Amino acid sequence: xxxxxxxxxxxxxxxxxxxxxxxxxxxxxxxxxxxxxxxxxxxxxxxxxxxxxxxxxxxxxxxxxxxxxxxxxxxxxxxxxxxxxxxxxxxxxxxxxxxxxxxxxxxxxxxxxxxxxxxxxxxxxxxxxxxxxxxxxxxxxx
Numbered sequence: 001x002x003x004x005x006x007x008x009x010x011x012x013x014x015x016x017x018x019x020x021x022x023x024x025x026x027x028x029x030x031x032x033x034x035x036x037x038x039x040x041x042x043x044x045x046x047x048x049x050x051x052x053x054x055x056x057x058x059x060x061x062x063x064x065x066x067x068x069x070x071x072x073x074x075x076x077x078x079x080x081x082x083x084x085x086x087x088x089x090x091x092x093x094x095x096x097x098x099x100x101x102x103x104x105x106x107x108x109x110x111x112x113x114x115x116x117x118x119x120x121x122x123x124x125x126x127x128x129x130x131x132x133x134x135x136x137x138x139x140x141x142x
Contacts, residue, residue: 019132026129040134047134050127051118053091061091063135065128066142068098068106068121073141078105085116093135094119095127 018024021039022032028046031039041057048055062084066072074096084090094106094117106119120127132138 019129021133024129024133026126027133028130031133043130043134044136045134047093047130048091050130051093051120053093053118054115059089059091060136061093061134062137062139063131064092064094064096064139064141065131066096066140068096068102070099071142072096072098074098074102074106076141077139078102078109081109081113081117085113090116092117093131095124095131097121097123 021027021036022030024030027043029039029042031043044057044061045055048061053061064074064077066074068074074094077094081092084092092113094110096106097103103121106121110117110119
């Protein structure tokens with residue numbers, strides 16, 4: 001049936017035109033397939049500056065964006081952070097709201113690893129766009 005009729009779907013509810021890096025209004029630098037390497041690096045530097053992390057395009061930047069509910073795995077991400085930052089030169093940006101216990105845990109992990117971890121515990125659509133465009137790794141723990 002799929003071969004005969006084709007298949008369509010919603011990419012996790014994402015509006016592909018709104019999140020298109022060639023015209024996303026929230027990005028520091030728009031980019032396409034031919035400018036992606038430099039565009040992502042410039043967006044990474046803008047993101048690092050925006051959240052108050054040291055600006056360095058050589059340091060891997062991991063982003064977690066999600067609802068702070070058990071099914072989305074913030075507890076998994078929070079538990080992994082000490083292991084990730086222990087032996088690696090890495091930065092982590094966390095964005096989300098939800099259960100207060102997870103919000104507190106995000107803020108506490110930021111306090112434990114200043115200069116490496118930033119936790120933004122509020123809804124911030126522009127920052128979510130910046131994180132998607134500037135991160136080297138997207139952590140999807142759900």
